[in-house]
Amino acid sequence: xxxxxxxxxxxAPVFLAALMSASxxxxxxxxxxxxxxxxxxxxxxxxLKIAATPPRLLKEDDDRALFDCRxxxxxxxxRRHGWFNHANDFTRVSVIADPATGRIIGYVALSAxxxxxxxxxxxxxxxxxxxxxxxxxxxxxxxxxxxxxxxASDLMAYELRAALRASEIxxxxxxxxxxxxxxxxxxxxGWGFQDLPFDPRRAMIVRxxxxxxxxx
Ligand SMILES: CC(C)(COP(=O)(O)OP(=O)(O)OC[C@H]1O[C@@H](n2cnc3c(N)ncnc32)[C@H](O)[C@@H]1OP(=O)(O)O)[C@@H](O)C(=O)NCCC(=O)NCCS
Numbered sequence: 001x002x003x004x005x006x007x008x009x010x011x012a013p014v015f016l017a018a019l020m021s022a023s024x025x026x027x028x029x030x031x032x033x034x035x036x037x038x039x040x041x042x043x044x045x046x047x048l049k050i051a052a053t054p055p056r057l058l059k060e061d062d063d064r065a066l067f068d069c070r071x072x073x074x075x076x077x078x079r080r081h082g083w084f085n086h087a088n089d090f091t092r093v094s095v096i097a098d099p100a101t102g103r104i105i106g107y108v109a110l111s112a113x114x115x116x117x118x119x120x121x122x123x124x125x126x127x128x129x130x131x132x133x134x135x136x137x138x139x140x141x142x143x144x145x146x147x148x149x150x151x152a153s154d155l156m157a158y159e160l161r162a163a164l165r166a167s168e169i170x171x172x173x174x175x176x177x178x179x180x181x182x183x184x185x186x187x188x189x190g191w192g193f194q195d196l197p198f199d200p201r202r203a204m205i206v207r208x209x210x211x212x213x214x215x216x
Contacts, residue, residue, distance in 0.1 A: 049149045051099050052106065055158040058086045058093040067104050069141035071180070077139060078107055085109075091138070094159065096151060106142040108155045110135055110162060113176055119199040128173075134205070135163045137177045156191055164211045174207040 064079050078093075085091040096106040113136035117125050137159055142151045163175045177193060178201055179185045185195075185204065192214070193204035 049151075050146045052096040052146070052151055052154075053099050055094045055096050055108075055155055058082060058095050058107070060087070062095060062097070062104050063102065064104055067107070067141075068144055070144045071141065073180075074139050074141045078104075078141070082107070082109075092162075094155070094162070096142075096155060104143075105146050106151050106155055108140045108159045109138045110159055110166075111138065112136070112172075115173065115176060115196065115203075115205070116199075119196040119203070120205075121197055133170075133172045135166065135172045135175045137163070137175050140177075152187075160191070160206070160211055161215055164208065164215055167208045167211075172208060174205045175211070176203045176205045178203050 060083055062083075064082055067078055068075055082093050086093040091109045091111040093107055093109050095104045097104050113134045114131035115134050117128060117130035117132070137156075140152060140155060140159070142155070160175060163172070166172065175193075176196070177188055179188055185193075188204050192206040192210050194206070196203045196205055
């Protein structure tokens with residue numbers, strides 16, 4: 001099956017939200033704010049979605065210089081460090097590209113991580129290794145020219161599936177991420193990520209068991 005048929009893309013956030021309370025709250029907020037009606041023009045835009053290649057691993061000769069997601073820290077990391085980190089196995093970087101020009105228009109990174117026992121809610125702190133192994137989803141970003149067309153959702157689904165595949169051979173309790181601002185916390189909550197309430201860096205986590213239930 002082609003990868004894009006297997007990806008739940010735009011409906012995934014809403015469906016997953018029904019599974020988890022934090023996500024449910026997010027969905028309810030959106031309903032209240034009238035976001036449901038706002039989906040009509042989004043659906044129309046979907047029909048005109050700017051094409052992108054399926055996600056694939058970063059290559060050395062990929063042109064990273066023109067990538068611009070309007071966030072300098074994420075642009076700079078990709079331009080200066082993306083290939084080095086990928087090539088040296090610190091981070092696995094996946095990209096989407098403009099099919100016509102090959103220019104990179106989105107990327108996401110996955111690497112190993114750890115969660116300290118003190119970070120989850122108290123009832124979840126018992127009977128687990130300290131720290132516990134996990135995966136880190138970092139730097140999810142798409143070019144400013146292709147926003148709000150579902151490309152980030154496609155990259156997210158691809159990367160969460162990759163994490164789930166990895167978990168078949170390497171233990172990891174979930175996928176964590178560090179949202180860069182509070183708006184983005186809502187975006188991640190729509191994918192089932194929940195706060196690690198005692199983490200000073202305010203990571204969010206979606207547990208591997210949830211991903212298995214959803215994608216497995
Ligand atoms: C965040 C980002 C990746 C989203 O990309 P995108 O392609 O516009 O996202 P999508 O079109 O797939 O949107 C998926 C959903 O998330 C919502 N969303 C997108 N960006 C959001 C944001 N900044 N805050 C809250 N919700 C957001 C969309 O409304 C959409 O919801 P809907 O389907 O219910 O309408 C993009 O804005 C970006 O690259 N930002 C700069 C880099 C960055 O900050 N990355 C995050 C690092 S933690």
